[in-house]
Amino acid sequence: MQSNTQQQIPNSKFLIPYCLHLADTTLILSHRNSEWCGHGPILEQDIALTNIALDLLGQARNFYQYAAMLMGVEFDEDKLAYLREPNEFKNHLIAEHPNSDWAVTILRQFYFSCYQYYFYSELKNSNDEQLAAIATKALKEVTYHLRWSTEWVVRLGDGTEESNTKMQNAVEFLKDYVIEFFVMSDYETELLKDAVSIDVKAIQGKWQQKVNDVFEEATLNFVPSPNSRFGGKDGEHSEHLVSLLEEMQSLQRTYPNSVW
Amino acid sequence: MIIAQSISIKKIWKILETVCDPEVPVLTITDLGIVRDVKIVDDFVEVVITPTYTGCPAMDMIAMNIRFALIENGYSNVKITSVLSPAWTTDWMTETGKQKLKEYGIAPPKGNAESIAFDGVECPQCHSINTKLISEFGSTACKALYKCEDCKEPFDYFKCY
Ligand SMILES: [Zn+2]
Numbered sequence: 001m002q003s004n005t006q007q008q009i010p011n012s013k014f015l016i017p018y019c020l021h022l023a024d025t026t027l028i029l030s031h032r033n034s035e036w037c038g039h040g041p042i043l044e045q046d047i048a049l050t051n052i053a054l055d056l057l058g059q060a061r062n063f064y065q066y067a068a069m070l071m072g073v074e075f076d077e078d079k080l081a082y083l084r085e086p087n088e089f090k091n092h093l094i095a096e097h098p099n100s101d102w103a104v105t106i107l108r109q110f111y112f113s114c115y116q117y118y119f120y121s122e123l124k125n126s127n128d129e130q131l132a133a134i135a136t137k138a139l140k141e142v143t144y145h146l147r148w149s150t151e152w153v154v155r156l157g158d159g160t161e162e163s164n165t166k167m168q169n170a171v172e173f174l175k176d177y178v179i180e181f182f183v184m185s186d187y188e189t190e191l192l193k194d195a196v197s198i199d200v201k202a203i204q205g206k207w208q209q210k211v212n213d214v215f216e217e218a219t220l221n222f223v224p225s226p227n228s229r230f231g232g233k234d235g236e237h238s239e240h241l242v243s244l245l246e247e248m249q250s251l252q253r254t255y256p257n258s259v260w
Numbered sequence: 261m262i263i264a265q266s267i268s269i270k271k272i273w274k275i276l277e278t279v280c281d282p283e284v285p286v287l288t289i290t291d292l293g294i295v296r297d298v299k300i301v302d303d304f305v306e307v308v309i310t311p312t313y314t315g316c317p318a319m320d321m322i323a324m325n326i327r328f329a330l331i332e333n334g335y336s337n338v339k340i341t342s343v344l345s346p347a348w349t350t351d352w353m354t355e356t357g358k359q360k361l362k363e364y365g366i367a368p369p370k371g372n373a374e375s376i377a378f379d380g381v382e383c384p385q386c387h388s389i390n391t392k393l394i395s396e397f398g399s400t401a402c403k404a405l406y407k408c409e410d411c412k413e414p415f416d417y418f419k420c421y
Contacts, residue, residue, distance in 0.1 A: 044395035044405065051397040057314025062344070137314050140347065140421050141401070143376065148396050246413035 011194060012070045014187040015128070018197055019070070020080065021061035021090035021185065021233055027081055028241070029095040029112060030056035031248055033105070041102055048148060048195075052109065055141040063136045078167040082252035086242050090185075093232040094177035096241040103156060105171055109150035111174065111211070114143045115181045120207045126194040132197065150214050157218025164219065171223055179228035181207070186234075265300050272305060275333050279325050282318045283400055284418075286364040290324060293352025296343060304341045305330060310348045313421070317370050350421045367406065367417040371404050381417050383408035 033053035040046025064077035094112065099105050120142055123135035156163040182204040184192075191197035208222075214220055231237070249256065276295050281287045289295055289309070303305040305327055311319045325339045329394035332339045350369040358368035362384050371377045378396070380389045388410035396419075403416040 044397075048395055049400070051401040052403055054315040054317070055313065056315070058311075058313065062314060129389070133343075133347070134314075137344055137347040139312075140349075141314060144396060144419070147376070150271035 008019045012194060014190040015196065016067055016070050017090060017185075018189040018191055019067035019090075019131075021187070023060045023067060023080070024089045024091035025095050026063070026212060028089070028091040028244065029108075030054075031244060032095065032097075032099055035099055036105065037059050045152075049105070049109075052145050052148070055138075055145070059134065059138045059141075062138075066130050066134070071086070080164035080250065082249045083256075086237050086245055088235060089237060089241060089245070090233050090235060091237075091241075092177070093229050094174065094180065096232070096237060096244055097174075097177065098240055100173065101166065101170075103163070103170040105158065105175055106149060107170040108154045109145065109166065110153045110214070111178055111181075113142055113145040113149050114207055114210050115203075117146050118203040119198065119200070122203065125195075127195045128200070151259060153220070154218045157215070157220040160161065167220055167233055169216065171220055175223045176224040176227060176229045178233060179225065180230050183230055185231075186209040261373075268300060268349030269298050271333075272307075272330070272335070275329050276307070276326065276376075279322070279329050282321045282325070284361070284364070284366065286360050287357050289326070291353065291354050291359075291360065294322070294348060304337045304339050304418060306333045306341060306345055308341045308388070310343050310346075312348050314398040315401065315411075348421070350418065365415060367415060369418050369420045371420060376420055378404070381406055383413065384415055385410060385413045 019105050030053045031048050033056070036046060037050045037053075038046065038048060058080070061077055064080045068075040068077055068080055094108060097108070117139070120135040120139040125141060126132045126135065154168065157167045158164070180199050184200055188197045188200065192199055211222060273290070274293075276298070277288055277290045279289045279378050281289060281292055284400075292312065294312060295307060295308050296310050296370050297306075299306040299308070307330075309319075309323065309326070320343070322341070326340055327338050330336075351372050353369065361368045365384050367381050370381055379395050380390050383406075385392050386408060388408055390409040392407050392409055393404060394407050394414070395405040397403075398416050402418060402421065404419050405414065406417050407414050
């Protein structure tokens with residue numbers, strides 16, 4: 001049964017890492033956002049960020065379930081999320097970065113939602129039906145995430161002197177991590193031939209334009225990075241991912257196959 | 261045979277009309293429009309559902325409640341299939357569903373899914389449209405939090421999706 005499925009999808013060799021990349025990024029950022037649960041500056045925003053974390057977790061589950069289906073009966077979403085090693089994760093480095101303060105968290109969410117908005121707007125036309133279906137659904141949620149994070153970037157940037165300083169520091173803090181959104185991995189390049197993946201380089205212009213527009217309103221300055229960090233999509237991570245996974249995976253690793 | 265089957269399918273839809281959404285228990289799953297199809301294949305009943313929100317934690321519980329409701333009514337071979345496409349939208353919520361939401365104290369989605377409307381949401385208590393958005397995310401991802409400037413009551417708004 002399973003091998004039939006694999007035969008029907010000739011590029012599963014590249015489709016599996018692609019699904020894992022999409023799943024890992026959303027799972028890891030979901031986890032970072034969930035660390036704010038109970039710590040947000042005000043209750044409504046604590047709830048907002050937790051809701052965004054839940055949406056991202058839902059996206060991650062869809063991509064893991066699809067990857068598991070392609071990989072065979074011995075895999076499932078929990079195994080893929082909880083029993084893989086750090087060097088097997090393919091998330092963007094920006095997702096694993098520690099939360100730091102509220103300004104960094106907000107700015108990261110804005111950068112990421114903006115990226116996801118243009119990314120899913122393309123992926124919903126993928127030749128792969130399942131990826132297209134996941135993207136179509138996720139785009140509805142991301143539209144709300146982008147609205148929410150945009151409003152916060154403007155409110156804090158164009159707020160008090162202190163909030164503006166903190167936001168500008170956040171821009172500096174995250175500057176090395178944005179270009180990775182727009183660098184193609186080998187599996188993306190391969191899948192692009194069949195219009196299964198999207199060309200992330202092609203959405204950089206739209207992303208930058210949106211960021212510039214919002215920054216203008218927020219009285220912030222975008223800072224380009226002279227030494228951007230890459231490698232997350234191919235499994236090269238910082239020590240931050242190691243400690244994140246240690247915590248996130250501890251239950252499944254201590255009690256394998258445990259269920260609620 | 262075909263007539264008998266269509267009668268049972270009607271019966272199954274009637275049963276599904278009694279299954280409530282765990283998060284907004286005033287709505288049934290048919291009010292929400294998440295049941296996409298009911299089929300009888302050999303001696304199996306297949307119910308096709310679609311998730312409301314990607315991360316909706318209630319979906320597993322909904323699937324379980326469908327199974328229980330059908331078993332209680334004598335259908336023991338039940339298969340529940342979840343499909344993502346076409347993506348669920350608040351446009352599929354029935355008028356009865358919207359009316360029930362309002363009576364329950366939640367403002368129903370306004371306009372259609374393409375317009376993310378946040379203005380002019382009507383207070384479910386006093387029907388004033390002099391209302392203010394407090395937070396785009398409420399107690400669950402599908403709701404936003406509002407305050408009525410006239411009767412001063414806070415309320416949830418079921419967002420367009
Ligand atoms: Zn009122």
